[in-house]
Amino acid sequence: MELEKNAYRAHCLALTYPVQGHINPLLEFSKRLEHKGVKVTLVTTHFISKTIHKEAATSSIALETISDGYDEDGRAQAESIKAYLERFRRVGSQTLAELLEKLSTSGCPVDCIVYDTYLPWALDVAKKFGLLGAAFFTQSCVVNNIYNHVHKGVLKVPLSETEILLPGLPPLESQDMPSFIYDSVSYPALFDMFVGQFTNLGQADWVFVNTFYELEQEVVDWMAKLWPLRTIGPTIPSMFLDKRLEDDKNYGFDIFKPNTDTCMKWLNGRPKGSVVYVSFGSLVAFEVEQMEEIAWGLRMSNRCFLWVVREAEEEKLPKNFVEETSEKGLVVRWCPQLEVLAHEAVGCFVTHCGWNSTLEAFSLGVPMVGVPYWSDQKTNAKYIMDVWKMGLKPPTDENGIVRREAAEHCIREIMEGERGKEIKQNAFKWRKLAKEAVDEGGSSDKNIEEFVAKLVHS
Ligand code: UDP
Numbered sequence: 001m002e003l004e005k006n007a008y009r010a011h012c013l014a015l016t017y018p019v020q021g022h023i024n025p026l027l028e029f030s031k032r033l034e035h036k037g038v039k040v041t042l043v044t045t046h047f048i049s050k051t052i053h054k055e056a057a058t059s060s061i062a063l064e065t066i067s068d069g070y071d072e073d074g075r076a077q078a079e080s081i082k083a084y085l086e087r088f089r090r091v092g093s094q095t096l097a098e099l100l101e102k103l104s105t106s107g108c109p110v111d112c113i114v115y116d117t118y119l120p121w122a123l124d125v126a127k128k129f130g131l132l133g134a135a136f137f138t139q140s141c142v143v144n145n146i147y148n149h150v151h152k153g154v155l156k157v158p159l160s161e162t163e164i165l166l167p168g169l170p171p172l173e174s175q176d177m178p179s180f181i182y183d184s185v186s187y188p189a190l191f192d193m194f195v196g197q198f199t200n201l202g203q204a205d206w207v208f209v210n211t212f213y214e215l216e217q218e219v220v221d222w223m224a225k226l227w228p229l230r231t232i233g234p235t236i237p238s239m240f241l242d243k244r245l246e247d248d249k250n251y252g253f254d255i256f257k258p259n260t261d262t263c264m265k266w267l268n269g270r271p272k273g274s275v276v277y278v279s280f281g282s283l284v285a286f287e288v289e290q291m292e293e294i295a296w297g298l299r300m301s302n303r304c305f306l307w308v309v310r311e312a313e314e315e316k317l318p319k320n321f322v323e324e325t326s327e328k329g330l331v332v333r334w335c336p337q338l339e340v341l342a343h344e345a346v347g348c349f350v351t352h353c354g355w356n357s358t359l360e361a362f363s364l365g366v367p368m369v370g371v372p373y374w375s376d377q378k379t380n381a382k383y384i385m386d387v388w389k390m391g392l393k394p395p396t397d398e399n400g401i402v403r404r405e406a407a408e409h410c411i412r413e414i415m416e417g418e419r420g421k422e423i424k425q426n427a428f429k430w431r432k433l434a435k436e437a438v439d440e441g442g443s444s445d446k447n448i449e450e451f452v453a454k455l456v457h458s
Contacts, residue, residue: 009037009038009039010038010039010111010112010452010455010456010458011038011039011040011041011103011108011109011110011111011112012030012033012038012039012040012041012110012111012112012113012114012134012455013040013041013043013064013099013100013103013110013112013113013114014026014027014029014030014040014041014042014043014114014136015043015044015066015096015113015114015115015116015119015122016042016043016044016116017116017118017119017138018044018045018047018048018068018074018075019255019282019283020253020254020255020282021138021281021282021354021355021356022116022118022138023042023044023048023253024235024253024356025136025138025210025233025235025356026042026114026116026136026138026235027042027061027253028235028236028237028238029114029136029208029210029232029235029448030042030061030114031060031061031238031245032232032235032238032245032438032448033448033451033452034060034061035244035245036448036449036452037452037456038452038455038456039062039108040061040062041061041062041063041064041103041108041110042061042062042063042064043063043064043065043066043096043099044063044065044066045065045066045067045068045070045071045074046065046066046067046068046071047068047070047071047072047073047074048074049063049065051255064099064103066091066092066095066096066098066099067091067092067095068084068087068088068091068092069087069088069090069091069092070084070087080189081187081189081190081193082188082189082192085189085193088119089119089121092119092121092122093121093122093124093125096122096125097125097128097129100125100129100131110129110131111131111132111455111458112126112131112132112133112134112205112455113125113126113131113132113133113134114134114136114208115133115134115135115136116136116138117135117136117137117138117197117201118193118197120135120196120197120199120200120201123135123200123201123203123204124200127203132205132206132455132458133203133204133205133206134204134205134206134207134208134451135197135201135204135206135207135208136208136210137197137207137208137209137210138210138355138356139210139355139376140209140211140216140355140358140376140379140380140383141209141211141216141219141220141223141229141231142168142169142216142219142379142383143178143355143376143379143380144197144209144223145166145167145168145169145219145222145223146166146169146177146178146181146379147178147181147194147195147197147198148198148223148226149166150181150195151195151197151198151199152198154166155181157181157184157191158184158185159174159177159181159182161174162174164176164177167222168218168219168221168222168223169218169219170386170387172379172382175378176378176379176382177378177379178194178375178376178378178379179374179375179377179378180194180374180375190375201227202227204227204228205228206228206230206451207227207228207229207230208229208230208231208232208447208451209229209230209231209232209233210232210233210234210235210355210359211231211233211234211359212231212233212234212433212434212437212438212443212444213231213437213443213444214433214436214437214443215362215388215430215433215434216231230447230450230451231437231443231444231447232444232447232448233359233437233438233444234359234360234362234363234434234437234438234444235359236338236359236360236363236364236434236438237338238438240338240342240363240364241363241434241435241438241439242435242438242439242440244439244440254334255282256282256310256333256334257334258334258335258336259332259333259334259335260335260336260339262330262332263306263330263332263335263336263339263340264336264339264340264343266306266330267306267340267343267345267346268343268345270304270345271345272344272345272347273344273345273346273347273415274303274304274345274347275303275304275305275306275343275345275346275347275348276298276301276303276304276305276306276346276347276348276349276350276411276415277305277306277307277340277341277346277348277349277350277366278294278298278305278306278307278308278349278350278351279307279308279335279337279349279350279351279352279357280308280351280352280371280373281351281352281354281356281357282310284352284354284373284374285312285313286313286316286373287401288316289401290371290401290402291313291316291317292316292317292318293401293402293403293404293407294350294371294402294404294407295317295318295321296318296404296407296408297402297403297404297405297406297407297408297411298325298329298350298407298408298411299325300404300405300408301407301408301411301412301415302328303328303348303411303415304328304329305325305328305329305330306329306330306332306335306340306346307329307330307331307332308331308332308333308334308335308337309331309332309333310333310334311333314333317331337357337360338360338364341360341361341364341366342364346366347366347367347414347415348366348367348368348369348411348414348415349361349366349367349368349369349391350368350369350371350407350411351368351369351370351371352370352371352372352373352377353368353370353371353372353377353378353380353381353384354377354380355376355380358380358384359434361390361391361427362388362390362427362430362431362434363431363434363435364431365427365428365430365431366427367390367391367414367420367423367424367426367427368384368390368391368392369391369392369393369394369407369410369411369414370384370385370391370392370393370394371393371394371402371407372393381393388426388430389422389423389426390423390426390427390430391414391423392410392413392414392419392423393410394406394407394409394410
């Protein structure tokens with residue numbers, strides 16, 4: 001949709017939860033809205049805005065901040081997750097209201113708040129100001145469906161049944177549930193936060209999910225009966241998918257500095273599909289034993305590998321591992337993951353199955369070996385293997401550890417086995433479908449278009 005000259009420009013605030021895996025999807029969604037003529041102001045916390053690299057801020061999207069009550073050190077300053085979320089709710093509601101006042105008196109009134117569902121109080125603020133409110137989910141529809149059933153009291157925790165049957169989903173075992181459901185006591189504040197996403201959702205004017213229709217058709221159809229739910233993803237930078245957005249060179253925000261030159265040079269010299277890329281995202285902290293098993297599994301697979309090990313995790317690697325494997329492997333603290341996945345040398349992605357990493361693997365057609373740690377990763381890993389047939393999930397032993405032989409076996413299967421052939425074909429199919437969804441006239445593109453049209457005419 002081309003913006004007509006002098007047409008009214010609707011203004012959305014896009015309020016992010018201040019972590020990498022939440023800022024980037026909303027930033028990419030904001031770019032799509034801007035591309036269709038909506039003015040978007042990305043809102044994050046004072047603290048996190050200081051860490052956003054300058055080059056990540058795109059020219060068209062304005063950035064504003066509110067306070068989570070921890071302006072100096074962010075979440076690290078809070079005594080607990082519960083304390084952080086409670087203070088964020090209180091201080092965030094107040095500073096969001098102040099920001100809305102400021103924008104309205106400075107001639108830039110807001111029409112709609114698109115808010116991360118970890119911050120449901122933002123919808124209450126929107127409604128108090130008479131604004132439209134759009135929820136933005138950064139996890140899959142499958143996972144949202146499960147949490148909603150807990151919220152409704154249909155799925156009771158602690159779980160008593162071993163096989164869980166929910167509408168729109170295949171039979172699932174309790175270990176396939178998001179970890180905060182099968183273990184609802186270890187992280188009560190996170191459990192409450194996930195279930196709390198649904199408390200006021202009935203008042204939302206739109207419910208957006210970072211997924212694409214073709215991937216989760218059945219559950220999307222089911223959930224769309226409950227709310228005005230629309231799929232708008234995958235929110236991968238346009239340059240890696242449909243290439244329609246020109247202003248897309250600076251495509252994201254990284255909490256760590258990527259080791260771009262080293263990684264890309266190293267990959268450039270490798271044959272097509274020969275490299276195993278390993279990354280467990282920005283938060284996962286495996287036990288030492290699990291890190292050692294992965295290291296051994298990689299070594300035994302005898303493949304070239306690029307492994308992202310964050311600085312804080314480095315000491316968990318086996319002694320001399322980096323030196324002893326330097327002929328085959330490269331270990332870096334952070335890499336430009338999208339560029340790496342897009343590189344033709346990469347043939348397999350050993351991942352924790354975070355939702356962003358999962359969507360990135362789909363969008364770039366890279367088969368996965370899933371080693372989930374917690375949260376929605378367990379459910380994503382189950383779907384990757386059994387439903388989407390886009391990868392393998394090595395079994396764990398009685399202590400929940402993926403042993404080296406299991407990791408090695410799955411890597412070999414994907415790289416050279418019969419199952420690998422089928423998975424690669426599926427990866428190709430999913431990549432095409434992901435691109436089509438965001439391309440002109442695709443399922444996600446149409447949903448964004450519909451939202452923009454209603455905004456402009458509301
Ligand atoms: N990522 C990256 N470089 C790395 C490792 C990860 O840019 O070396 C990015 C990755 O592309 C993804 C995000 O970090 O967008 C991780 O998000 P995800 O939801 O997969 O996991 P989380 O970090 O939230 O557990």
